[in-house]
Amino acid sequence: MNATTLLAETLFPTIIGIAFVLIAVIAVIKTARVVPQRSAHVVERLGKYHKTLEAGFHILVPFIDRVAYKHSLKEVAIDVPSQMCITKDNIAIEIDGVLYMQVLDAKAASYGIENYYFAASQLAQTTLRSEIGKIELDRTFEERDAINNSVIIALDKASEPWGLKITRYEIANIKPPQSVQDALEKQMRAERERRAQIALSEGQREAQINVAEGEKQDAIKVSEAKKLSQINEAEGKAREIELLATATADGIRRIAEAIEAPGGQAAVNLRIAEQYVKEFGNLAKEGNTLIVPQNLSDIGGTVASLAKILQGTGAASDEPAGSASRNPGPGMPPPLG
Numbered sequence: 173m174n175a176t177t178l179l180a181e182t183l184f185p186t187i188i189g190i191a192f193v194l195i196a197v198i199a200v201i202k203t204a205r206v207v208p209q210r211s212a213h214v215v216e217r218l219g220k221y222h223k224t225l226e227a228g229f230h231i232l233v234p235f236i237d238r239v240a241y242k243h244s245l246k247e248v249a250i251d252v253p254s255q256m257c258i259t260k261d262n263i264a265i266e267i268d269g270v271l272y273m274q275v276l277d278a279k280a281a282s283y284g285i286e287n288y289y290f291a292a293s294q295l296a297q298t299t300l301r302s303e304i305g306k307i308e309l310d311r312t313f314e315e316r317d318a319i320n321n322s323v324i325i326a327l328d329k330a331s332e333p334w335g336l337k338i339t340r341y342e343i344a345n346i347k348p349p350q351s352v353q354d355a356l357e358k359q360m361r362a363e364r365e366r367r368a369q370i371a372l373s374e375g376q377r378e379a380q381i382n383v384a385e386g387e388k389q390d391a392i393k394v395s396e397a398k399k400l401s402q403i404n405e406a407e408g409k410a411r412e413i414e415l416l417a418t419a420t421a422d423g424i425r426r427i428a429e430a431i432e433a434p435g436g437q438a439a440v441n442l443r444i445a446e447q448y449v450k451e452f453g454n455l456a457k458e459g460n461t462l463i464v465p466q467n468l469s470d471i472g473g474t475v476a477s478l479a480k481i482l483q484g485t486g487a488a489s490d491e492p493a494g495s496a497s498r499n500p501g502p503g504m505p506p507p508l509g
């Protein structure tokens with residue numbers, strides 16, 4: 173008995189001490205609470221809302237206060253399941269999307285609705301069906317932004333009592349029926365072919381315009397070159413005539429000076445005689461008719477007469493106009509015909 177009593181007296185305080193330690197540990201666990209950043213904990217005291225704990229270290233009353241709800245204040249993305257929607261032109265299409273939202277009021281999110289994730293997803297689906305029913309199929313692809321804005325406005329207004337903020341909604345996929353997809357592909361192919369034909373025709377038109385412009389420029393250049401060539405040729409001919417006239421005048425002037433020089437008259441007479449004999453000899457070569465002057469034997473008289481004609485021409489050039497004698501004088505050569 174003494175040993176049992178001694179053992180009991182020894183173990184009982186130990187058990188009591190361990191119990192107090194466990195109670196203290198549980199009390200610390202229940203009373204000490206660390207809330208992470210961008211999180212909020214809703215505390216209830218005896219089953220009634222007491223306060224909302226923000227990020228940091230907090231002490232609760234053990235066995236009286238408890239954390240009933242934990243919320244993340246970060247923006248979260250919720251996948252909205254795909255659903256069948258009927259457009260205004262009675263075509264069923266399958267649409268899914270992604271919803272972005274954020275908890276602003278932890279108390280309202282805890283007590284305003286049971287499951288705000290499910291509620292927001294369902295509300296997004298019903299609003300999307302309503303908006304799709306207002307437009308035709310072709311416009312569903314063009315007015316995604318308008319549809320997204322309509323869904324956001326409806327969800328934001330409905331979720332305000334829930335302490336939520338709907339930030340964005342994005343339509344992920346729009347899947348029409350296979351028959352509609354085939355028709356859209358044919359329409360798209362036809363539109364692309366039409367654009368290709370237009371682009372080809374515009375290219376051909378531009379090419380023809382460029383060719384015509386090039387031919388025009390080439391014709392202008394050729395005409396300008398021809399014009400310059402004709403101008404240069406005319407200037408060359410004019411210069412040639414001018415030089416020829418100058419040379420002829422200079423030659424005549426020198427002949428006149430040579431005639432006036434001593435012995436010049438005799439040289440002229442000799443030259444005339446030579447030309448007379450030469451040309452007379454060529455008369456028989458031109459045809460079968462021979463013209464013979466009356467004084468064929470008097471070549472010297474003929475030469476003298478031609479010389480006098482030259483002298484008379486020189487004297488006439490020195491006399492006034494109109495003073496020349498109309499009668500040739502006795503020294504004129506006889507007619508040849």
